[in-house]
Amino acid sequence: xxxxxxxxxxxxxxxxxxxxxxxxxxxxxxxxxxxxxxxxxxxxxxxxxxxxxxxxxxxxxxxxxxxxxxxxxxxxxxxxxxxxxxxxxxxxxxxxxxxxxxxxxxxxxxxxxxxxxxxxxxxxxxxxxxxxxxxxxxxxxxxxxxxxxxxxxxxxxxxxxxxxxxxxxxxxxxxxxxxxxxxxxxxxxxxxxxxxxxxxxxxxxxxxxxxxxxxxxxxxxxxxxxxxxxxxxxxxxxxxxxxxxxxxxxxxxxxxxxxxxxxxxxxxxxxxxxxxxxxxxxxx
Amino acid sequence: xxxxxxxxxxxxxxxxxxxxxxxxxxxxxxxxxxxxxxxxxxxxxxxxxxxxxxxxxxxxxxxxxxxxxxxxxxxxxxxxxxxxxxxxxxxxxxxxxxxxxxxxxxxxxxxxxxxxxxxxxxxxxxxxxxxxxxxxxxxxxxxxxxxxxxxxxxxxxxxxxxxxxxxxxxxxxxxxxxxxxxxxxxxxxxxxxxxxxxxxxxxxxxxxxxxxxxxxxxxxxxxxxxxxxxxxxxxxxxxxxxxxxxxxxxxxxxxxxxxxxxxxxxxxxxxxxxxxxxxxxxxxxxxxxxxxxxxxxxxxxxxxxxxxxxxxxxxxxxxxxxxxxxxxxxxxxxxx
Amino acid sequence: xxxxxxxxxxxxxxxxxxxxxxxxxxxxxxxxxxxxxxxxxxxxxxxxxxxxxxxxxxxxxxxxxxxxxxxxxxxxxxxxxxxxxxxxxxxxxxxxxxxxxxxxxxxxxxxxxxxxxxxxxxxxxxxxxxxxxxxxxxxxxxxxxxxxxxxxxxxxxxxxxxxxxxxxxxxxxxxxxxxxxxxxxxxxxxxxxxxxxxxxxxxxxxxxxxxxxxxxxxxxxxxxxxxxxxxxxxxxxxxxxxxxxxxxxxxxxxxxxxxxxxxxxxxxxxxxxxxxxxxxxxxxxxxxxxxxxxxxxxxxxxxxxxxxxxxxxxxxxxxxxxxxx
Numbered sequence: 041x042x043x044x045x046x047x048x049x050x051x052x053x054x055x056x057x058x059x060x061x062x063x064x065x066x067x068x069x070x071x072x073x074x075x076x077x078x079x080x081x082x083x084x085x086x087x088x089x090x091x092x093x094x095x096x097x098x099x100x101x102x103x104x105x106x107x108x109x110x111x112x113x114x115x116x117x118x119x120x121x122x123x124x125x126x127x128x129x130x131x132x133x134x135x136x137x138x139x140x141x142x143x144x145x146x147x148x149x150x151x152x153x154x155x156x157x158x159x160x161x162x163x164x165x166x167x168x169x170x171x172x173x174x175x176x177x178x179x180x181x182x183x184x185x186x187x188x189x190x191x192x193x194x195x196x197x198x199x200x201x202x203x204x205x206x207x208x209x210x211x212x213x214x215x216x217x218x219x220x221x222x223x224x225x226x227x228x229x230x231x232x233x234x235x236x237x238x239x240x241x242x243x244x245x246x247x248x249x250x251x252x253x254x255x256x257x258x259x260x261x262x263x264x265x266x267x268x269x270x271x272x273x274x275x276x277x278x279x280x281x282x283x284x285x286x287x288x289x290x291x292x293x294x295x296x297x298x299x300x301x302x303x304x305x306x307x308x309x310x311x312x313x314x315x316x317x318x319x320x321x322x323x324x
Numbered sequence: 325x326x327x328x329x330x331x332x333x334x335x336x337x338x339x340x341x342x343x344x345x346x347x348x349x350x351x352x353x354x355x356x357x358x359x360x361x362x363x364x365x366x367x368x369x370x371x372x373x374x375x376x377x378x379x380x381x382x383x384x385x386x387x388x389x390x391x392x393x394x395x396x397x398x399x400x401x402x403x404x405x406x407x408x409x410x411x412x413x414x415x416x417x418x419x420x421x422x423x424x425x426x427x428x429x430x431x432x433x434x435x436x437x438x439x440x441x442x443x444x445x446x447x448x449x450x451x452x453x454x455x456x457x458x459x460x461x462x463x464x465x466x467x468x469x470x471x472x473x474x475x476x477x478x479x480x481x482x483x484x485x486x487x488x489x490x491x492x493x494x495x496x497x498x499x500x501x502x503x504x505x506x507x508x509x510x511x512x513x514x515x516x517x518x519x520x521x522x523x524x525x526x527x528x529x530x531x532x533x534x535x536x537x538x539x540x541x542x543x544x545x546x547x548x549x550x551x552x553x554x555x556x557x558x559x560x561x562x563x564x565x566x567x568x569x570x571x572x573x574x575x576x577x578x579x580x581x582x583x584x585x586x587x588x589x590x591x592x593x594x595x596x597x598x599x600x601x602x603x604x605x606x607x608x609x610x611x612x613x614x615x616x617x618x619x620x621x622x623x624x625x626x627x628x629x630x631x632x633x634x635x636x637x638x639x640x641x642x643x644x645x646x647x648x649x650x651x652x653x654x655x656x657x658x659x660x
Numbered sequence: 661x662x663x664x665x666x667x668x669x670x671x672x673x674x675x676x677x678x679x680x681x682x683x684x685x686x687x688x689x690x691x692x693x694x695x696x697x698x699x700x701x702x703x704x705x706x707x708x709x710x711x712x713x714x715x716x717x718x719x720x721x722x723x724x725x726x727x728x729x730x731x732x733x734x735x736x737x738x739x740x741x742x743x744x745x746x747x748x749x750x751x752x753x754x755x756x757x758x759x760x761x762x763x764x765x766x767x768x769x770x771x772x773x774x775x776x777x778x779x780x781x782x783x784x785x786x787x788x789x790x791x792x793x794x795x796x797x798x799x800x801x802x803x804x805x806x807x808x809x810x811x812x813x814x815x816x817x818x819x820x821x822x823x824x825x826x827x828x829x830x831x832x833x834x835x836x837x838x839x840x841x842x843x844x845x846x847x848x849x850x851x852x853x854x855x856x857x858x859x860x861x862x863x864x865x866x867x868x869x870x871x872x873x874x875x876x877x878x879x880x881x882x883x884x885x886x887x888x889x890x891x892x893x894x895x896x897x898x899x900x901x902x903x904x905x906x907x908x909x910x911x912x913x914x915x916x917x918x919x920x921x922x923x924x925x926x927x928x929x930x931x932x933x934x935x936x937x938x939x940x941x942x943x944x945x946x947x948x949x950x951x952x953x954x955x956x957x958x959x960x961x962x963x964x965x966x967x968x969x970x971x972x973x974x975x976x977x978x979x980x981x982x983x984x985x
Contacts, residue, residue: 163348164355167640171599172633176363179621179629252482259484260603264618287490299487306482558762565717566777567749577765656767656810
């Protein structure tokens with residue numbers, strides 16, 4: 041039931057976000073990408089790994105973005121790639137936000153020694169450069185999307201934790217928290233039922249940031265050649281594009297769209313997140 | 325912007341805030357140092373696999389283990405690690421697998437300066453111009469320029485650095501043939517003459533340009549947003565009522581106050597900036613740490629990879645620490 | 661405008677935009693302030709007193725001046741161009757703010773901020789400006805050696821004195837004190853008020869004190885003007901307003917003050933200040949007024965002569981007519 045409450049709150053927030061032009065664009069882009077990802081099999085003209093034409097074809101009516109070096113349709117790859125990239129972005133962001141919020145709530149609410157320790161841990165994680173570490177791990181462990189998602193999620197929760205913690209600290213002193221405690225709620229309940237809903241816009245904002253950076257980092261990993269080829273994503277497309285001489289051949293229709301999609305997806309998330317931040321600002 | 329009284333040198337550096345940050349930095353360094361030691365031991369199987377030990381005879385395996393020092397106890401290995409990396413000069417981070425018998429340190433110490441050059445110049449330009457642009461945009465918020473820049477900044481957030489590099493190479497190096505597409509110099513670097521410096525800068529132009537385009541909008545955006553908040557503060561209205569000139573209000577007061585969060589943001593984002601720089605290096609075959617990391621990753625050259633991770637973390641740590649110092653110098657409210 | 665008046669405000673209207681329409685923070689106000697007097701401007705939060713004060717400095721943020729005229733020492737404020745307005749500000753009219761946190765830049769020393777103000781208006785060089793700052797600080801009883809302090813290093817009372825010193829740095833003729841003591845505790849309040857009074861006498865300033873606390877006026881002001889919902893509802897000599905108020909709102913305000921000596925009951929004012937977006941018809945105060953009658957709901961009274969004071973209340977005429985009947 042509580043979850044339903046969260047959904048209706050999110051719906052309300054979405055409507056507020058949609059009041060501004062940038063908010064509309066954000067919602068439009070994000071929704072658009074999700075739509076494409078979900079309905080990929082029906083939208084895509086060909087199967088992405090099917091040889092549907094001659095290699096290195098230029099864009100035409102039959103192949104909107106031309107074909108790659110083995111004759112697979114690039115436009116279909118672009119559409120199917122949405123799934124791969126979105127999967128990484130959303131899942132990694134979910135893990136990152138979950139960890140960040142948990143750490144932040146506990147550190148902010150309990151404070152004291154455990155809070156200090158948690159914040160020290162957060163400081164360490166904050167400093168670790170993600171890509172080099174990912175490269176090290178990815179070269180040790182056989183390439184798998186899940187490992188990549190997990191590592192990104194486990195290493196990028198620090199900024200969220202910091203912000204949630206300072207929010208929790210400032211909310212903790214408010215009277216309604218005391219009221220909840222007096223009404224018999226235990227600590228966990230207060231954290232989840234009382235404090236968290238108040239911070240929902242902030243959570244979405246940082247979730248958006250986490251999603252964008254997850255997609256970009258994962259594509260970076262793919263591009264180096266350490267990504268999982270079985271999970272078709274825009275990063276993998278770029279890997280092949282550059283590896284199969286698209287640049288030298290001047291086939292900009294191959295390497296331009298995937299990066300553009302990553303950027304647009306990022307823009308969509310960011311604008312959505314900005315809209316949420318507006319809610320936080322209006323509220324305070 | 326910076327009056328005589330805005331900096332207070334040595335006494336501020338003794339502040340307890342800074343001391344706290346120094347301690348934190350040392351702790352983090354230590355943790356990263358230990359992590360760096362642990363990583364190779366997490367999958368000893370794969371380390372051996374990289375050397376193709378599955379095909380080795382037992383005697384050869386033992387010999388290899390001995391050479392890699394893996395047959396000693398963990399604490400012995402750690403002591404050796406500390407001795408090698410901390411107490412010897414040049415520090416011994418092992419020997420590269422792919423470029424055997426060149427020591428890891430040699431490879432890294434050659435690559436590091438190139439990366440520092442690239443990141444140093446590009447961030448200096450991006451940050452200073454970005455901050456000024458952000459201040460101007462905040463002052464003229466709501467204008468067309470402001471809306472346009474907001475759009476650009478939000479877009480740039482999600483742009484992959486290597487993709488942007490590719491496009492720029494395509495446009496400038498291949499189509500227009502204005503700049504060279506790769507490497508940091510043409511020919512061999514023989515001396516430190518002016519011609520050589522010119523050569524380097526000419527080759528570095530595109531990589532630096534790529535990073536500036538990528539990072540400047542983000543710096544501008546953060547500064548703009550912070551400053552918009554500062555402009556709403558009461559003391560800004562009081563300053564306006566005092567009949568101060570617009571320039572003074574915008575730079576001397578608003579921007580000066582908004583600068584502080586911008587510095588922290590630079591520090592927090594440095595890890596991402598560094599990663600972006602690495603990817604750009606790869607595209608341009610620019611011989612820095614990024615280039616090295618790609619080569620080593622493909623060759624599964626673990627010692628080099630770990631060293632690069634270590635030094636990357638060090639760079640981020642140092643950047644954060646410098647930002648802390650700057651913050652202490654600029655914000656008089658930081659506790660003594 | 662007579663030579664004696666330093667401030668001449670006529671029919672002033674200042675509005676600010678809200679999503680639901682324009683709100684008149686200052687609604688057709690006339691006010692004249694004599695040179696050298698101390699005028700107390702009293703009213704509840706949101707009655708428009710601060711907005712009125714800001715118009716004297718030509719400030720159109722957040723409320724824009726949409727009607728009427730403002731003259732300060734014969735200068736038509738509304739016709740000043742940007743640079744002229746900038747030079748007018750602080751040199752002729754200065755302001756003391758409610759809290760120093762609102763007035764001082766936290767990252768600069770107090771000296772640098774006053775020096776900056778002086779140098780952006782006059783040709784003083786750094787050294788002579790610094791010396792002036794030292795004089796100003798002494799004037800407000802602050803040790804000049806503290807000039808290199810930052811705002812957060814000073815106590816609340818000291819900060820407020822700095823704000824006063826800052827306000828006087830260009831020797832203005834008109835000083836507006838906007839709730840100068842509200843943010844301070846009672847003991848410090850008295851000191852600040854004494855300082856303002858002393859400076860007014862020493863320097864021959866005209867002072868407008870804005871406050872919601874009518875009780876501080878008895879010591880400080882020559883005249884009191886009472887504001888309600890964007891209009892001045894009563895104005896007159898301090899003693900008369902405090903002892904023989906003609907307007908029901910003024911009476912209610914006085915009855916709401918706790919007086920340790922007397923055994924009079926404290927009366928709050930029922931109801932709450934009206935929404936300025938859709939103010940009541942006729943007299944703004946009538947919904948909360950114990951004496952309201954039919955005319956009050958229809959017509960809004962201007963300031964009428966009530967003997968010692970002027971009050972915007974139909975009761976004044978009613979009394980007169982009964983008296984003359």
